Structures are given as structure tokens and as C-alpha cells.
Amino acid sequence: MINSKITNKVAISFIRILAGIVVLILAFLVGYILIKGLPYVSWHFLTSPSKSVSAGGGISGQLFNSIYLLVLSLLISLPIALGAAIYLNEYAPKNKFVSTLRNSIEVLSSLPSVVVGLFGFMFFVLKFGFGFSILSGAIALTFFNLPILTSSIENSLAAVPNLQREAGVALGISKWETIIHVIIPAALPSIVTGIVLASGRILGEAAALIFTAGQSSPVLNWTNLNPFSSTSPLNPMRPAETLAVHIWKINSEATIPDAVQISAASSAVLLILVFVFNLIARRLGNVIFKKMTAGGK
Amino acid sequence: MAKKTNLEIVDQLVAETDYDRYIIQLSKKHERAIETKDLTVTYDGLKYAMNPATIAFEKNKITSLIGGSGSGKSTFLRSLNRMNDDVATVGGQILYQGVDLNAPEIDVFEVRKRIGMVFQRPNPFAKSIYDNITFALTQRGKYSRVELDEIVETSLKNAALWDQVKDSLDKSALQLSGGQQQRLVIARALALKPDILLLDEPASALDPKSTMQIEETLVNLKNNYSIIIVTHNMQQAARISDYTAFFNMGKLIEYDLTRKIFTRPKVKLTDDYVSGNFG
Ligand SMILES: Nc1ncnc2c1ncn2[C@@H]1O[C@H](COP(=O)(O)OP(=O)(O)OP(=O)(O)O)[C@@H](O)[C@H]1O
Ligand SMILES: [Mg+2]
Numbered sequence: 001m002i003n004s005k006i007t008n009k010v011a012i013s014f015i016r017i018l019a020g021i022v023v024l025i026l027a028f029l030v031g032y033i034l035i036k037g038l039p040y041v042s043w044h045f046l047t048s049p050s051k052s053v054s055a056g057g058g059i060s061g062q063l064f065n066s067i068y069l070l071v072l073s074l075l076i077s078l079p080i081a082l083g084a085a086i087y088l089n090e091y092a093p094k095n096k097f098v099s100t101l102r103n104s105i106e107v108l109s110s111l112p113s114v115v116v117g118l119f120g121f122m123f124f125v126l127k128f129g130f131g132f133s134i135l136s137g138a139i140a141l142t143f144f145n146l147p148i149l150t151s152s153i154e155n156s157l158a159a160v161p162n163l164q165r166e167a168g169v170a171l172g173i174s175k176w177e178t179i180i181h182v183i184i185p186a187a188l189p190s191i192v193t194g195i196v197l198a199s200g201r202i203l204g205e206a207a208a209l210i211f212t213a214g215q216s217s218p219v220l221n222w223t224n225l226n227p228f229s230s231t232s233p234l235n236p237m238r239p240a241e242t243l244a245v246h247i248w249k250i251n252s253e254a255t256i257p258d259a260v261q262i263s264a265a266s267s268a269v270l271l272i273l274v275f276v277f278n279l280i281a282r283r284l285g286n287v288i289f290k291k292m293t294a295g296g297k
Numbered sequence: 298m299a300k301k302t303n304l305e306i307v308d309q310l311v312a313e314t315d316y317d318r319y320i321i322q323l324s325k326k327h328e329r330a331i332e333t334k335d336l337t338v339t340y341d342g343l344k345y346a347m348n349p350a351t352i353a354f355e356k357n358k359i360t361s362l363i364g365g366s367g368s369g370k371s372t373f374l375r376s377l378n379r380m381n382d383d384v385a386t387v388g389g390q391i392l393y394q395g396v397d398l399n400a401p402e403i404d405v406f407e408v409r410k411r412i413g414m415v416f417q418r419p420n421p422f423a424k425s426i427y428d429n430i431t432f433a434l435t436q437r438g439k440y441s442r443v444e445l446d447e448i449v450e451t452s453l454k455n456a457a458l459w460d461q462v463k464d465s466l467d468k469s470a471l472q473l474s475g476g477q478q479q480r481l482v483i484a485r486a487l488a489l490k491p492d493i494l495l496l497d498e499p500a501s502a503l504d505p506k507s508t509m510q511i512e513e514t515l516v517n518l519k520n521n522y523s524i525i526i527v528t529h530n531m532q533q534a535a536r537i538s539d540y541t542a543f544f545n546m547g548k549l550i551e552y553d554l555t556r557k558i559f560t561r562p563k564v565k566l567t568d569d570y571v572s573g574n575f576g
Binding site: 161163164166167168169170171172173174177181182185186292293294 | 467
């Protein structure tokens with residue numbers, strides 16, 4: 001007979017080893033990228049524009065584009081996803097149609113991003129004539145992002161116990177007020193996690209953007225804040241290569257002598273950008289959560 | 298001893314010797330908190346989860362609803378403040394201050410403010426103790442800080458929680474113990490100044506000491522509120538309630554003074570249930 005204590009010990013050690021492997025791989029990956037890339041990252045690198053044939057270019061435009069596109073696509077997709085998730089979780093009747101809808105959304109969230117990119121290319125770039133632009137890119141990212149965000153917010157809302165909804169209703173507060181003031185604050189930390197994960201995917205996304213936001217970064221005049229001017233960084237109709245697309249491009253068609261270094265440095269910056277965004281979003285989420293729920297006091 | 302003439306039998310179905318059902322009616326002398334006339338509830342549109350129930354609850358008294366699991370106690374209780382609105386179809390009348398609360402034109406939000414409800418599992422909001430009590434108020438009207446402070450203090454005092462939390466009103470309500478949370482939830486309901494308090498097994502998730510505190514709280518509240526409480530605890534029903542109603546399989550079987558239900562019930566089913574020879 002096998003001693004259950006020993007079985008238990010073996011199982012625990014096995015799980016520990018598996019967890020250790022995951023941590024090791026991650027640490028190796030992050031360490032490798034940072035060690036390879038960080039030596040080339042400098043203030044100059046971050047703040048000067050990229051060059052197309054000579055060495056010594058930077059990534060200022062790409063860095064800005066990545067953040068700008070992230071913010072824009074979140075601005076579009078977050079309200080829609082929130083609304084859809086609230087409807088699905090709080091109001092939708094439990095029938096065939098709604099469950100089909102829910103399943104479709106889940107299927108959509110595993111749609112390959114290159115398909116989304118091609119769709120965006122055909123529809124927004126060509127048919128609607130938006131061209132390779134921030135707008136086309138933001139819409140493609142929204143398509144790509146919406147199902148993931150909706151599903152994750154819906155799950156966050158579903159995790160708030162029904163007791164909380166009953167409590168609100170029993171106090172003569174309307175369902176809507178209960179959702180806004182009780183359910184969403186309670187779900188906030190988990191919603192923020194969903195947004196952070198989605199943002200990480202957006203920042204790293206290349207395939208959906210190559211055909212929509214384009215692969216070029218025009219010369220930008222940082223003091224020109226008129227969004228209708230072609231040299232303004234805010235202009236939504238200009239092409240905008242992001243960091244991820246930049247990394248892809250210089251690796252596939254290296255026309256610059258320092259492609260290897262720039263690619264390594266860009267990867268390190270992209271990684272740090274994701275970390276920083278992650279931290280900021282969680283901090284912000286925490287502050288709001290504490291304000292609304294008296295948590296942590 | 299209370300005079301027999303105060304209470305009269307209304308149920309027409311009763312047999313001469315052994316009653317099938319026995320439901321007392323309050324005489325004119327007893328002020329009514331709320332009463333139902335042929336209240337029915339169905340969840341699926343086909344089968345009654347509550348068969349026509351006619352019962353009047355006396356004002357400023359505690360009434361216990363007892364009966365086996367699935368007998369329809371919660372179903373009945375939740376209908377009184379229209380909590381079953383989206384879940385079930387409720388028929389018949391619910392009379393409160395001369396108005397039928399079950400009528401479609403009734404403002405359910407107002408109903409739920411007048412008729413507060415406390416559930417089996419404590420459900421404070423993930424907010425501070427203070428905000429838990431003021432939240433519903435500030436959603437509806439304008440109150441000054443002084444008024445709110447005052448309401449928070451009185452509600453917490455009425456729920457016998459003030460002394461324990463007065464120095465930590467801005468702490469999260471989730472950090473309170475289960476018994477404290479349940480009293481906070483009672484305070485939260487009291488803050489809306491309801492007439493009637495409905496409680497669905499409010500102490501079943503609590504230890505004996507917290508249970509005693511809740512019971513004491515309820516008995517003290519009786520002077521100003523009418524209380525209807527669902528309980529599985531026979532001793533509790535006997536200890537705190539003036540009237541007791543016994544439900545079985547979706548039917549109101551017997552309704553009488555608590556001491557009568559527990560000493561000389563008129564229906565055999567009730568006798569079996571209160572003496573423990575039941576399923
Ligand atoms: N939301 C619902 N949908 C469908 N049926 C329900 C629902 N709630 C209760 N029922 C049914 O109604 C009947 C009465 O249930 P109810 O919850 O009122 O019983 P109860 O007396 O409160 O029982 P317990 O003591 O276990 O709380 C049960 O048969 C139950 O299955
Ligand atoms: Mg119940």
C-alpha cells in the first residue's frame with residue numbers, strides 16, 4: 001500500500017518543480033531581453049526619430065504611437081465593452097439567443113489578429129478610404145480587443161455575489177444604481193486586471209496593425225497639437241508605426257546597419273512599457289477601489 | 298388571559314374536530330401592519346409555490362414564519378416587499394395602509410423603503426460602515442452631514458452595534474464579524490425608517506451569542522416596528538415572537554398566537570412539526 005503522506009509529498013514536489021520551470025522560463029526571457037536591449041537604450045534613443053537607412057536612429061515616434069493607439073483603442077472599446085458586459089450579465093434574459101451571443105463573443109476573442117488586420121485593411125483602409133492611419137489602426141485594435149474585454153468584464157461582474165444585488169434592491173435602490181454604485185466598484189480590481197491584460201496584448205500587437213496603422217512614421221512636430229495638421233502627432237489620419245510593428249519591420253527588412261541593436265533596445269523598451277502600464281493601471285484601480293469601498297482601512 | 302372574543306376563526310374549510318387549516322383573524326381592536334388576501338406565487342406559471350394565503354400581521358408585534366425546507370416561507374416573505382417581482386408571478390392582494398401593494402402602479406422602490414428586508418447571509422456593501430447606512434438615503438434625497446451623522450448613530454444604536462463601531466465608522470464593513478455585519482444590515486434597513494422589517498433566517502449563519510444579540514435587538518425594535526421573521530429555530534420562534542404561522546408544501550396551514558402553536562396546535566401537521574416528528 002502506498003503511504004498517502006508520501007504520495008502527497010511527491011505531488012507537491014512535482015507541482016513545485018512545474019511552477020519553478022514556468023518562473024525560470026519567464027525570468028530567462030525577461031532577463032535575456034533586458035540584458036540584450038538595455039545597453040542601447042538611452043535618452044537620445046527614446047527621444048529621437050527613427051532613421052530609415054543610416055545608423056543611430058531612435059524610437060520617439062513609435063513609442064508615442066504605441067501609447068497613443070493604446071489610449072485611443074481603450075477609449076473606444078472600454079465604454080462599449082462595459083455596456084455590453086453590463087447588459088449581458090445584469091439584464092439579458094437567459095435564452096438561446098443570448099447564450100449564442102455570449103458564445104460568439106468568446107469565439108471572436110480567439111480570432112487570429114492577422115485576420116482582424118486584413119479585415120481592417122479591406123474595410124477601413126481601402127473601402128472607407130481611411131488609408132494607413134491611426135484611425136484604421138484604432139478601429140482594428142478595437143475589433144480585436146472588444147470581445148476579450150467584454151468577456152473579461154462580464155466575468156468580473158458575474159463574480160460579484162448576488163447578495164449584493166439583493167441588498168441594493170431591498171433598500172429601494174434601482175437596479176441601475178445598484179450596478180453603478182455597488183456592483184462595479186466591487187468588481188473593479190478584477191475589471192482592472194482585465195484591462196491590463198488586454199492592454200498588454202494591444203501594446204504587443206503587430207499583425208493587426210501592419211495593414212491598418214501602417215509601417216511608417218512621418219516626421220512629427222511635437223509642438224503642433226492641432227489634430228488636423230499632417231505633422232501633428234495627434235492627427236488620427238496619419239500613418240503610425242508602433243513599437244511592435246517597428247521591431248517586426250527592422251527584423252524582416254533591415255535597411256539600417258544597427259538593426260540588431262535597435263531591435264533589441266526596442267524590445268526592452270516595449271517590455272518596460274508593458275510593465276509600467278501594468279503598474280500604473282493597478283495603482284489607479286487600487287486608489288479608486290479604496291475610495292469607493294473603504295477597502296484597506 | 299386574553300379574551301377569546303378578540304380572535305375569531307375565519308377559515309371556512311375547517312372540519313369540526315380535527316382542523317385541516319386554522320388561521321386566526323385579527324379583530325378590529327388589533328392594528329394591522331400588513332395583510333395578504335389570497336396571495337399566490339408561482340415561479341413557472343404552472344404550479345403554485347404559494348397557494349392562496351390570507352393572513353393579517355399585527356402592528357408592533359413579532360410574527361414567526363416556520364415550516365420545513367421548501368415550504369414556501371421565503372417565497373411568501375419576499376412577496377411582501379415585491380422582491381419577487383422579476384422572479385415570480387404574484388397574485389392576490391397585499392394590503393398596507395389601505396393600499397394594495399401588489400397593484401402594478403405601485404412604486405416598488407417606495408414599498409421597499411417602507412418594508413425593509415434582511416437576508417439569511419449578511420450582505421453589507423463593500424463600503425465603509427458609515428456609507429453602508431447612508432448609501433440608500435443619499436441616492437434618494439439630500440441630507441446634510443449632520444443629519445446623516447445623526448441617522449447613522451440612531452440606526453446603529455437601534456441595532457445594538459453603536460458601541461462596538463462608533464470609533465471605526467470609516468472602516469470597511471467587510472471587516473466586521475458575521476454577527477456584527479448582520480446587525481449593520483439591520484441598521485442599514487432601519488435608516489430608511491421602515492414600518493415593517495422582514496427577516497429571512499437572519500441568525501442561521503451566526504453563533505449562539507450573536508444569535509442572542511440579534512434576538513434581543515429584534516425584541517427591542519418591536520416598540521417601533523412590526524417584524525416578520527422566518528426561522529428554522531423553534532426555540533427562537535417561541536422566545537421572541539407573538540404570533541407564529543406554519544407553512545407546509547406551499548400552503549399556509551396554521552396561524553395563531555405563538556404560545557398556542559407551541560402548546561396546543563389545532564392542526565395535526567403543525568403538531569408533528571413543532572414536536573419534531575416530521576420528515
Ligand atoms: N427563484 C426560484 N425559482 C424557481 N423556484 C423557486 C425559486 N425560489 C424558490 N423556489 C421553489 O419554491 C418552493 C418554496 O421555496 P422557498 O425558498 O420559499 O422555501 P423556504 O420555505 O424558504 O425553504 P428554506 O427553509 O429551505 O429556506 C421550493 O419548491 C423552491 O424550489
Ligand atoms: Mg427560505
